Amino acid sequence: MKHTAIANILNDDSFKEAMDDLVKMHLDMIINSDVDEKESREICYMRITTINEILAHLQSIADGKKINNNKWKI
DSSP states (O other): OHHHHHHHHHHOHHHHHHHHHHHHHHHHHHHTOOTTOHHHHHHHHHHHHHHHHHHHHHHHHHHHHHHHHHHTTO
16 A cells, blocks of 8 residues: 555656756756855755655655566566
8 A cells, every 4th residue: 555655646746846846946056056155055966866865765665566566477
């Protein structure tokens, strides 16, 4: 059940758009930062990396259900 709920969230257009907007917001902050704002750019980079890691983790949980289902079909 948990796998299906997570897969539904990951496939939800509103969720995908919200995550894309978060990443874009931080990319824009990096692009528009001044040369001396290294720390701000690093924070934005870490946030983007965190978002990507969370999404990858959730996708691996959702894919785990597919893998387990396919095991029984062999």
